Amino acid sequence: MGGLLSGLGRFGLDSLEGMDLYGKPKQEEKEKKVEEKKAAPVVQEQDLLFDKTYRCPVCDKEFKSRTVKAGKARLIGSDSDLRPKYEHVDMLKYDVIMCPCCGYSALSRYFKFITSPQAKLIKEKISANFKSRDEVPKEIYTYDEALERYKLTLVNAIVKMAKSSEKAYICIKTAWLLRGKGENLDKDEKGYAEKKKKIDEEEREFLKNALDGFLAARQSESFPMCGMDESTVDYLIAVTAAKFEQYDVAMKLISGVIVSTSANTRMKDRARAFKEQIMKQIKMKNAAGSEG
DSSP, rough: OOOOTTTTGGGOOGTTTTTTTTTTOHHHHHHHHHHHHSSSOOOOOGGGEEEEEEETTTTOOOOEEEEEEESSOOEEEEEOOOOOESSSSOOGGGEEEOOOTTOOEETTTTTTOOOOHHHHIIEOOOOOOOTOOOOOOSSSSHHHHHHHHHHHHHHHHTTTTHHHHHHHHHHHHHHHHHHHHHHHOOOTTTHHHHHHHHHHHHHHHHHHHHHHHHHHHHOOOSSTTBBBBBHHHHHHHHHHHHHTOHHHHHHHHHHHHHHSSOHHHHHHHHHHHHHHHHHHHHHHHHHHHOOO
C-alpha cells in the first residue's frame, strides 16, 4: 500500500514521498531534541547578576555592588502579602546598596535620594564608627549576608530620620527575606526545627514593625508610597494585619480596596479572595472561643 504522497517520483520529487503530513518529527529528530534539551546549560543565581558601579552620595566614593541584570529574572508568583518570587534568584537579596567605605546603606529606590542634613547625620552616627572595608563583590550573597545589609539599611533609615513608609518598607522586605531564608533551610540538617522557629519569630517581628509603620504612614503621608498606590498599600496592610488577628483593620481596608474606583481588576480579585480567607479565620476563631 502506497503512502499519501506515493507517485511523486514522476515529478522528480521521490525524495519527498515520505514526508509526514502533520510534521511529526522522525525518531532521529526526536532523539536530537532530547539531547539538546539535556545539554542546555542550567541557569544559576550568579548567571543573573553583575557588578554595578555606584557613587556614594554621602562620602562620594565609588564602589561595586552585586545587582540583578535587568529583565533577566522571571517572576513566577507572589505570596498573599505580595512578596515576589523569581526563578533561580531571590531578588530581595540584592535590593540593598551598601557603601563599604562609609556605611551608608539604603534600598535601591532610595539610595540616591538623601538630603545634606541626612548625610551629615549618617557621617556623625554611622560613618564615624563604621569599620570600613575594601569589599570585593561576591558571586552571590547568602541570606545571612543579605540580612546584615538590610539591618544596616534599617539603622541608616532610623539615623537619617526617614519617613515611616521607608522604614516600614525596609521592615516588610526584611520579613520577606527571612521567609526566603526559612524556605531554603535544609530540612534534613540537624537543628532544623529550632532554626526555622527562630527565623519565623524574627520574620513576625519585622512584619509587626512594618504594619505599625505603614499604618502611621497612611495617616501622615501622601500616595504613591514606596512606589505603591493607595489600593496596594491598603491591601498589604490588610494582609499583614490579619496575620496578627487585627481583623477589624484588615476587613475595613480590604473592603475599601474592593469598592475602590482606582484599584485595578487584579488587585480587586486578590482582595475578594483574601476577604473570604479573613472571614473563614474569624469564623474559626469564634468557633474556638465558644468551645472554650
